[in-house]
Amino acid sequence: MTNDLNKVLARIDQDLPDALDRLQDLLRIPSVSTDPAFASDVDRAAQWLVNDLNNLGFSARKDETPGHPMVVATGGAQDGAHLLFYGHYDVQPVDPLDLWNTDPFDPVIEDTANGKVIRARGASDDKGQLMTFVEACRAWLAVHGTLPVKLTFCMEGEEESGSPSLVPYLEANRDALRADLALICDTGLFDAQTPAITTMLRGLLGEEIIIHGPARDLHSGAFGGAAMNPARVLARILADLHDDQGRVTLPGFYDGVPELTDALRSQWDGLGFDADAFLGSVGLKHPAGEAGRSALEMIWSRPTCEINGMTAGYTGAGFKTVLPARASAKVSFRLVGSQNPQELRAAFRDFVRARIPADCRVEFIDHGASPASVMETSHPAFEAARAALSDEWPKPAAFVGAGGSIPIAGYFKSILGMDSMLIGFAKDDDQIHSPNEKYDLDSFHRGIRSWARIIDAVSRA
Amino acid sequence: MTNDLNKVLARIDQDLPDALDRLQDLLRIPSVSTDPAFASDVDRAAQWLVNDLNNLGFSARKDETPGHPMVVATGGAQDGAHLLFYGHYDVQPVDPLDLWNTDPFDPVIEDTANGKVIRARGASDDKGQLMTFVEACRAWLAVHGTLPVKLTFCMEGEEESGSPSLVPYLEANRDALRADLALICDTGLFDAQTPAITTMLRGLLGEEIIIHGPARDLHSGAFGGAAMNPARVLARILADLHDDQGRVTLPGFYDGVPELTDALRSQWDGLGFDADAFLGSVGLKHPAGEAGRSALEMIWSRPTCEINGMTAGYTGAGFKTVLPARASAKVSFRLVGSQNPQELRAAFRDFVRARIPADCRVEFIDHGASPASVMETSHPAFEAARAALSDEWPKPAAFVGAGGSIPIAGYFKSILGMDSMLIGFAKDDDQIHSPNEKYDLDSFHRGIRSWARIIDAVSRA
Numbered sequence: 001m002t003n004d005l006n007k008v009l010a011r012i013d014q015d016l017p018d019a020l021d022r023l024q025d026l027l028r029i030p031s032v033s034t035d036p037a038f039a040s041d042v043d044r045a046a047q048w049l050v051n052d053l054n055n056l057g058f059s060a061r062k063d064e065t066p067g068h069p070m071v072v073a074t075g076g077a078q079d080g081a082h083l084l085f086y087g088h089y090d091v092q093p094v095d096p097l098d099l100w101n102t103d104p105f106d107p108v109i110e111d112t113a114n115g116k117v118i119r120a121r122g123a124s125d126d127k128g129q130l131m132t133f134v135e136a137c138r139a140w141l142a143v144h145g146t147l148p149v150k151l152t153f154c155m156e157g158e159e160e161s162g163s164p165s166l167v168p169y170l171e172a173n174r175d176a177l178r179a180d181l182a183l184i185c186d187t188g189l190f191d192a193q194t195p196a197i198t199t200m201l202r203g204l205l206g207e208e209i210i211i212h213g214p215a216r217d218l219h220s221g222a223f224g225g226a227a228m229n230p231a232r233v234l235a236r237i238l239a240d241l242h243d244d245q246g247r248v249t250l251p252g253f254y255d256g257v258p259e260l261t262d263a264l265r266s267q268w269d270g271l272g273f274d275a276d277a278f279l280g281s282v283g284l285k286h287p288a289g290e291a292g293r294s295a296l297e298m299i300w301s302r303p304t305c306e307i308n309g310m311t312a313g314y315t316g317a318g319f320k321t322v323l324p325a326r327a328s329a330k331v332s333f334r335l336v337g338s339q340n341p342q343e344l345r346a347a348f349r350d351f352v353r354a355r356i357p358a359d360c361r362v363e364f365i366d367h368g369a370s371p372a373s374v375m376e377t378s379h380p381a382f383e384a385a386r387a388a389l390s391d392e393w394p395k396p397a398a399f400v401g402a403g404g405s406i407p408i409a410g411y412f413k414s415i416l417g418m419d420s421m422l423i424g425f426a427k428d429d430d431q432i433h434s435p436n437e438k439y440d441l442d443s444f445h446r447g448i449r450s451w452a453r454i455i456d457a458v459s460r461a
Numbered sequence: 462m463t464n465d466l467n468k469v470l471a472r473i474d475q476d477l478p479d480a481l482d483r484l485q486d487l488l489r490i491p492s493v494s495t496d497p498a499f500a501s502d503v504d505r506a507a508q509w510l511v512n513d514l515n516n517l518g519f520s521a522r523k524d525e526t527p528g529h530p531m532v533v534a535t536g537g538a539q540d541g542a543h544l545l546f547y548g549h550y551d552v553q554p555v556d557p558l559d560l561w562n563t564d565p566f567d568p569v570i571e572d573t574a575n576g577k578v579i580r581a582r583g584a585s586d587d588k589g590q591l592m593t594f595v596e597a598c599r600a601w602l603a604v605h606g607t608l609p610v611k612l613t614f615c616m617e618g619e620e621e622s623g624s625p626s627l628v629p630y631l632e633a634n635r636d637a638l639r640a641d642l643a644l645i646c647d648t649g650l651f652d653a654q655t656p657a658i659t660t661m662l663r664g665l666l667g668e669e670i671i672i673h674g675p676a677r678d679l680h681s682g683a684f685g686g687a688a689m690n691p692a693r694v695l696a697r698i699l700a701d702l703h704d705d706q707g708r709v710t711l712p713g714f715y716d717g718v719p720e721l722t723d724a725l726r727s728q729w730d731g732l733g734f735d736a737d738a739f740l741g742s743v744g745l746k747h748p749a750g751e752a753g754r755s756a757l758e759m760i761w762s763r764p765t766c767e768i769n770g771m772t773a774g775y776t777g778a779g780f781k782t783v784l785p786a787r788a789s790a791k792v793s794f795r796l797v798g799s800q801n802p803q804e805l806r807a808a809f810r811d812f813v814r815a816r817i818p819a820d821c822r823v824e825f826i827d828h829g830a831s832p833a834s835v836m837e838t839s840h841p842a843f844e845a846a847r848a849a850l851s852d853e854w855p856k857p858a859a860f861v862g863a864g865g866s867i868p869i870a871g872y873f874k875s876i877l878g879m880d881s882m883l884i885g886f887a888k889d890d891d892q893i894h895s896p897n898e899k900y901d902l903d904s905f906h907r908g909i910r911s912w913a914r915i916i917d918a919v920s921r922a
Contacts, residue, residue: 215744221865225759235699283676298686313770404682
């Protein structure tokens, strides 16, 4: 099949100018999903994809939802490996518009110190990325008339507005969507030379605690000393959440937190992650998590507890001698391995309640929970894809973690019973969600070639 | 002299309707000092007092300041005890006006379940109070043609707007204002039956700490675990400020904190202070300060540390997985005895700095400091005034503490070298600074009689 693949890669190189034109067409559609003013544009972007996929020979359609439509398409081989591809065609708003150097919906190709880029809202997140996969399919089809795998597309138009229709849609279309493996193209490279398959995504548990003390704000002169100050209670609780070694003190917190395998540790060591540069980019020097862990472990494979917000009393300019009636904090936990969010929520609430004195009461607000996603990398497609990526890029691909959450992989697992490979070609400096978003032409070109290789490799795995 | 006094008291009773008319005249002048729109009204109130005191035979004048004028007057006996009387003729703003049941500047006499009241802005704070003293003088002068003491008035028009001109004025007029003792009428009764002389006022030290961590707010997924969270640092610092016994942990904090004398403890025990009712009025049950101290000690004679405000990260509705770049708190200490505010500020800053990890830095904002005021109750006027008050009211007078700060007494001591007796007749339910402020007619009437007695008693002490 190597010869088959080589022809596809050559076709990709030859077709790159046209592929760029097509991406620019799609980028010109301002498919901002969160703003109702752009609803018809979001629909137009969906229709653009449907038309393009139909032209390629897929059977494509818009599936309406209460929000924006799903673009669904099927095609490729009649048997063999069945892959589901996920990307999203909606984009973030562009505000503040005055910080853009060009029209966010009039894409331009620019020369930069790091090579050519295509600059527009959605260039990286996620139109440029999803088109790498579409273009890889186009080249395969152009050269061979078919694909070596069976393929389903499921592309969303609400990813940037909280995906309200996604779970109901997946639940209502289990049978139609289920495949052997999902490919999700919404992540990044490890660095400009090193591709990555994200195999570990931390989960997230969000809680808000509101500690109520006196019936109203009090004058700290008249009542100070005698009246319980809920801000003091809150500070004690928050301080108690970590020990001196940076470990989270909730009972049972580390149940289900696995140690890295030797194989993964060795891959990560090989990445040459520059912790100094990573922290230095935000003005820091010292990894702040558990003693004895590397910065990479802290963000990829270790759980955390963070105070995301807290407030009590008077926070304006100057001073007010108020003894506040309430104090509140938003606290989140990043979860790994098989940590159970519901058990940890209960443990957290017990921990807090045990520290509420007689004259206070506590109120909890549930801000959601999702477990970590840990991919089944024993599936042969993972090593096949890793080898394929390693063939394309200057440095070998690695299985990496991600500190944040990408819920779609969890939904594919829990609703469709399907593992996901998260592969993408974005760079840290793509400025997604910010003004002047861009996607490197190198990401786009090698991205298309990467998918062509992966389709080939997975079909033979 | 008893006969002299009795005639004065009889005159006060007889003149009460006219005294009320005069108070209502003064209350009709909207002397809101903080709002420039009322500047001419503030001046008019000052002129009203000057005219009234001149009519009584005092030599009265407005002394201009960069802000509102001081009303200064001298008169009374040529020799003997020399007293300085302080009150303020400015008032708080009336907002929110829609919560008033009557026009705040159209005083009315109302019958209530607890007796007649005069309702208007400033009725209690402080026009009603200062007029108790003026009316006592009027009665003495009407009956005897003179006073048994030498008297200086110093009445301020900026008390409700931070007294910006007060200290420079006192410093520039040391010789003219210095007397044997100051009488300050801006405090309250212990309860409706029990008059009080406030002899201990807590001082106040205000500090703001701002802990800076990362150069910008971070995504808690991308950086959580590896990046230091300043909110966590702040929580630890604030939690460390108290031990498990409710004591403040700053080194040296209790230096200069005296134990109550047996005499004072005995007086306080005799007050029958109802801690349950005091805390119950604001929805609390348990004195929250140092273990083993009574609630009255906690608010009158023990120092405190309170968090008056704190903020970090996202505090709006919902949730945001932000790792904040900074966290800040406003912290104040109520001081007693001879605690040194400047030494404690330094101790606090050392305490905080010792808890700032390598990747954070701390910024401090000085929000002022004043030491506690502890009156020299050994001055014979104190016991004389206490006896005089005890003669007038149903229950004996007590020397009491006050949790809040009244800076004027400290200034009289530090600038004029003069002790102060703080005596007033306000009640806890007078709603000062709030809508529907009132002053009980009983406070006004007995207040005038109280001053007549005190002038008599001090003249013979």
